[in-house]
Amino acid sequence: MSSPFEQILDPARRADPYPLFDRLRDTPVARQPDGTYVVSTYREIVSLLHDPRVSSDRRNLGSDAGEAPRDPSFIGLDPPEHDRLRRLAMRHFGPPHAARTVEELRPEMLAIATRLIDGLAGRSRADIVDEVAYPLPVAVICRLLGVPEEDEPRFHAWADQAIETLGPGEQDRAERERARREVLTELENYLAGLAEDRRRAPGTDMLSGFVTYHGPEGGMTHREVVATAVLLLIAGHETTINLIANGLLTFLRHPGLLDRVRAEPGLIVPAVEELLRYEPPVQLISSRIALADIEVGGTTIPAGSPVVLAVAAGSRDPAHTPDPGLFLLDRPRNEHLGFGGGAHYCFGAPLARLETQIVLGELVRRLRAPRLVADPPPYRPSAVLRGPRHLVIDYAGVD
Numbered sequence: 001m002s003s004p005f006e007q008i009l010d011p012a013r014r015a016d017p018y019p020l021f022d023r024l025r026d027t028p029v030a031r032q033p034d035g036t037y038v039v040s041t042y043r044e045i046v047s048l049l050h051d052p053r054v055s056s057d058r059r060n061l062g063s064d065a066g067e068a069p070r071d072p073s074f075i076g077l078d079p080p081e082h083d084r085l086r087r088l089a090m091r092h093f094g095p096p097h098a099a100r101t102v103e104e105l106r107p108e109m110l111a112i113a114t115r116l117i118d119g120l121a122g123r124s125r126a127d128i129v130d131e132v133a134y135p136l137p138v139a140v141i142c143r144l145l146g147v148p149e150e151d152e153p154r155f156h157a158w159a160d161q162a163i164e165t166l167g168p169g170e171q172d173r174a175e176r177e178r179a180r181r182e183v184l185t186e187l188e189n190y191l192a193g194l195a196e197d198r199r200r201a202p203g204t205d206m207l208s209g210f211v212t213y214h215g216p217e218g219g220m221t222h223r224e225v226v227a228t229a230v231l232l233l234i235a236g237h238e239t240t241i242n243l244i245a246n247g248l249l250t251f252l253r254h255p256g257l258l259d260r261v262r263a264e265p266g267l268i269v270p271a272v273e274e275l276l277r278y279e280p281p282v283q284l285i286s287s288r289i290a291l292a293d294i295e296v297g298g299t300t301i302p303a304g305s306p307v308v309l310a311v312a313a314g315s316r317d318p319a320h321t322p323d324p325g326l327f328l329l330d331r332p333r334n335e336h337l338g339f340g341g342g343a344h345y346c347f348g349a350p351l352a353r354l355e356t357q358i359v360l361g362e363l364v365r366r367l368r369a370p371r372l373v374a375d376p377p378p379y380r381p382s383a384v385l386r387g388p389r390h391l392v393i394d395y396a397g398v399d
């Protein structure tokens with residue numbers, strides 16, 4: 001009988017991993033046969049997210065060093081390098097020019113969502129993943145970075161392949177690693193070319209900011225620009241797509257919820273927060289390494305061990321959240337781990353929240369009598385970034 005964690009990694013269990021996450025929490029810090037430690041309770045995960053002895057830099061995995069990425073982006077670096085690059089990237093995050101808040105992007109995001117949902121009119125069946133959840137975040141992040149719209153389809157394919165090859169598990173590891181590197185190299189070459197263009201003729205986009213800015217701390221090297229752009233592109237949409245798809249799926253499974261949000265559109269804000277807890281797109285943070293012996297939850301994780309933080313289990317920990325298996329719009333306090341925590345807390349959280357609120361709000365408002373064609377829908381294979389591959393719905397029209 002395989003362990004709960006091994007079963008979670010099995011693609012056949014993707015549709016409903018939550019009973020397995022519940023069992024995983026019976027052993028808050030569980031050593032796996034390969035020496036990886038899986039941590040699954042809220043308190044223990046939070047303490048490790050904030051522990052400087054837990055590294056995100058894969059180069060600290062001695063034996064694995066040959067496989068480490070060539071240009072780690074800041075998600076794979078520790079302070080102080082992490083902090084310098086994250087600060088430099090943050091300066092240019094958001095709409096062009098000063099006084100940026102993601103709120104200023106609302107009209108543009110609404111326009112993109114409106115165009116995509118208009119495209120569903122005149123028929124009665126659609127795949128919400130391919131037609132809405134996927135194109136929306138791609139369009140938003142491409143626009144922020146300054147990727148020309150006509151290149152978006154190429155982009156799509158690269159980011160998709162990069163994600164499908166990701167995640168723990170021994171199956172085809174070498175082949176997946178090879179495919180992943182090939183795709184990342186193509187994406188890097190493309191972005192390096194675009195960065196060169198912006199150096200010669202800067203615009204108002206983020207990439208132009210990256211290549212031209214030099215402050216008291218200096219600027220980004222060419223390699224850092226490319227690594228940061230690749231990170232934003234991939235992190236910026238492969239997660240949001242799943243939140244949108246998981247969101248509509250959850251609404252359609254709970255018709256009372258759909259009616260409430262339709263009647264009171266402001267409820268989309270707590271609904272998205274609850275989704276991040278209840279159906280989180282990032283289920284496992286799988287790239288940490290213990291730099292010292294660390295005692296946590298009554299277990300000592302030995303120095304050098306890979307550590308997996310099962311955030312999807314932590315967000316449903318009954319010791320922290322009452323009735324964690326229920327989707328509730330009116331939780332007095334919703335503390336989830338959907339965006340991680342500590343130094344690597346999601347850089348794009350405000351953007352992701354707003355995109356998802358807008359598009360889900362519009363889907364709920366405009367789709368007439370939507371219903372699922374298949375439940376559960378087919379899932380993408382990754383256990384790390386979990387979400388439906390397709391979400392086919394029938395509906396009676398579009399308002």
Ligand code: HEM
Pocket residue numbers: 056074075076086141231232235236237239240243280281282285337338339340341343344345346347348349351352353
């Ligand atoms: C980091 C989740 C959307 C950019 C993270 C982490 C999580 C997460 C859990 C922590 C990873 C770790 O600790 O290793 C999500 C979810 C999203 C989302 C659930 C959508 C629903 C976005 C968007 C962007 C973005 C839209 C960019 C525009 C990043 C970056 C990091 C990050 C750059 C690394 C931060 C660092 O290392 O300091 N995200 N994310 N994410 N996210 Fe997101």
